[in-house]
Amino acid sequence: MIPERFLEPLEFAANELKGLLRAENEEDARLVQKGLMLFRQGLVYQLRFEDDKVLATVQDVTPAKVELNLEFIHLSECSCPAEGFCRHQTAVFLQLLSKARSVSMWIEEWRKPIKEKQTAKNWGLQRAKDLLKSSGQLKTGYDGWVAGFEESFTELLEKQGEPRPYVLPELFHVYLRRMKAGAPVEQEWKLLYLLIGYVFSFKKLMALSKKYGHGEELIDRYYRHLYQSLMEDSVEIMNKLSVHSLPFAFDQYIEKLKDDSAGLITGSFGLDYERAHLYRLLWTHFFKKKEWREAEIQKLESFIKEESPILPSVAGYVHLHILERNDEQALSVLNVPNHLMTPYMLYWIDYFSANKDWNRMGPYAEAFIHKLRDYLKQSDDYYACMDFTRMAIKAISPYCLECSKMDLYEKALMETLPYSYSDYEYLLFEKGEFIKWADLQAFIGFDIESLGKDRIREISKMEPSILLPLYHQAITAHINMKNRDHYREAVRKMKKLRTLYNKLKRQEDWQLFLELLLEKTKRLRAFQEECKRGKLIDA
Template sequence: MASLDDKLHTALEHSLGQHLNEEIIRRGWDYYRSGQVLNVKQADEDTLYGAVQGSDVYSVLLDSDHFRYSKCTCPFNDYCKHMAAVYFAYCHSLDGESAAKAAYDRITGVDRKQQRSTVTVSVPKFSGRHVQPSDDASPEEWGLWMDAEYGETWRSCRHSLHALQPVLSALKGTTKHWDKKSQRLHWMSVILFVLDQAEQAIKTVDTFSRYYHEMSFLRMAEPWVEHYYTLALELEPAEVTGHNRSWVDYVAGYAKGRAVKNEQQLFDWTYIYLAICERMAVDADWYEHELDAMRKEELRDSEEPVNRTFVHTAAAMLCFFGRNDEEALAHFGKTDFQRSQKVIYPCVAQRLEEGDWELIGHWMSFLYDHISKVKNARTIGPFMTLCRRADTDQPDEPRWTRYMVELLPHSYADLSDHWLAVQKYEEWADLQLLIGMKPDDLGIQNVREVSKAAPSVMIPLYHQSIEEAIHSRNRQGYRLAVKELKKLERLYKADKHADKWERYIEGIASKYQRLRAFQEELWKGKIVT
């Protein structure tokens, strides 16, 4: 088994410590210690899969690179103890119980330290050295004033962004008397200024500590970013005229100027920029001007490195807003798919809502062509959601199922759930046979549902499980085989094929007549007399 490198181990431990409270981590540790982790596998360089026995058998996926994609099939519907248990079991599989214990100590130690920590910062105050612009001053004048008055605040943010909170409050307070429409745009520019300060602060952090500082900074800035998006959603393009139009252009230009930089950045400036574009795209004049500017940006030569993925992503989204899907796909084709994919999925979801199947076909084909080249949990999960929706809405189109099948084994969990949901029990059972799943691994409720609705499709699964148990050549395996045989007998009778059951059990008893211990278990279980 390949080993996750130290950076990704650190990332996963930190994410578990951030998203799981100490009680859930402790319960995950208890699950691991009691042997309830049935298996754990590494799918690729940053993804773990596992199965945990709780009140049912739950499937767990852990993504160390983007933890938000991690999931568990348990009813908790959040980051849970099963995730922690799988990680501890994985550590054990690499270096034994001591490695798992060390990981547990580190995770809980970090968590306690964070709960106890207090931060003391020096808060920059309004110096009064620079004259505040008038209410009718241009947004550029306001931007220059903010930079002159508070542009060095990032130097106080070496370990925390707490120094920026009073700056944000002070700058918002300068326009409390403005009307709501103007105030909204000013506040958006203020938030971008503060986020820009955070970007400068993170550059001072050494490489070794950057990951932890990024998590801390992002958590602190999350309400600011959410407020920005809320303000953007409140924009009414028809009301953005005159002076306010210049503010919209300023805010969009600020975000675009940050996003176009080809450097590692703390915030997703592409989304920040597109939040303005999505609202303003209904204004034909603004839309055409912005699209033309982005096309010129694509052709512009610059001495500084330019983030071409952003340029083409922004141009693609502007084309999408204008319902020019063909040009949008052409631009997306020039991007780094790993970076632009999260913008593409909502586009396809919107077309699915609209039911334009010709366009949906083009988008889905584009996604499949890119995803099939780089298969991992982050890309396949969202794509499978789209495939399931498409197959539900258009069940007579075979390509949706074909996409899902061709992405196996990565698509197994989603495809299995989908076929259960649409009651394609035969296809569901064939999938379990292909993957090599045992009935006990499939969840009690799922097995009951299929056994009741289509008992015949479960019979081959039990055949496979019974043969595997017998081939273990030990008493425990024989007992398991007898237990499965009793369930199989009920299936044959439910399917009204008692005669086939008699022939099958006679064949099993004859085939393994030399296995004395197995014959004894058959007799004890009253399978044979």
């Protein structure tokens, strides 16, 4: 029997696992199948409850010790070498579940999304065929195209009521196939048709997400990739169209697209960067008339003046001012202390670089660098910070090189520490700024042994005194670990430190350091023994 206190956490874990292990993922499907086999073959034994955890052993090729955490199922542990949730943890979970309810029913519920996806796809394909048959002659003109998109979207994604989030990708791909089937034959018109279709679809998907209350977490799990694909496909189309002069016949289509794209950045919705990026690209490449931009700025001003304006609206407002070369107005917004605008600024830095507009870029580059530290502080994701730092340094490099602003480049490296360590370390060493280089090592806290023998060798020749604080820091760190291996390592570094002091003809300083250190560590008998063994002091 399961203790009553475990019943509710078990139900919670059962639901969590449906999201953690995805039936449509082949690897997850195989994992659950293997766990099911281990469970059904009776290879789970010694099931017991300790505190708030469930412990068991699974007899596989070698026995695996499993510890299930029902409150946080993804934090469960297994003695096997597999990463993440493994077949042994699955087997123990199923064994435990079997004591409370039907395992077969849970498996059926877990597989339900993939069945519903296939059913939805088959239904969608049939409806798409029906739409093609019933549509007769393809609709023409902007309004005809949009009416066709609207009809297909409603029919395929909402005809059966609220679509399940996990079936949305299947239905949406059917919708896109139907949309593309209605494209004009002529290449340029086909590209314009697809661009209008992608922008329309992006907005319709936003409206659907809002209508059914899909939060960002749910969108991330099931269909964020749809928004990203629409944005990427739109960028590809824009790049193709912008290579040539557009026919005059496109003008009325582009104007209507401008009017219809207005809602991309003004609504309260997630996916801030994606919709702001799509908006900026449209206004950069297609909506070029001065009167359009001025009118759009007027519209956005009311949103900017709100107490907490949403970031896409702010980004759109700044972008239009940049396009109109109203740099004073754009910078007045960007220079307000708000680090959340930092990632949006990458686009403008790249925009100026692409146009080699170095004179205008300067104030924007400085504003960008000024925000970097605060922006990186707000994230706990080390790898995301590393990626952003790489993009930031790459973005400002052309300007700094072209305009001989290496002081600004160095400032950017300082603002993005520790993520820019390798670039900053290389810069300082190449410039021969060894004091700054040593300060950087002390700040980062790397062991001197990890700095590279070639680096240590060259500094020993050029400015050996710079290495003294690094050795002192390393020796202290090893002694503080308070175990025999680290004591030996400390003694080894102390010998190198003694050599440095001798080279600098500062034997008295070495002797004073040694006496103070021995006094400070007189109760660390093992360390004192290692010093004697290393002949730093008399036996």
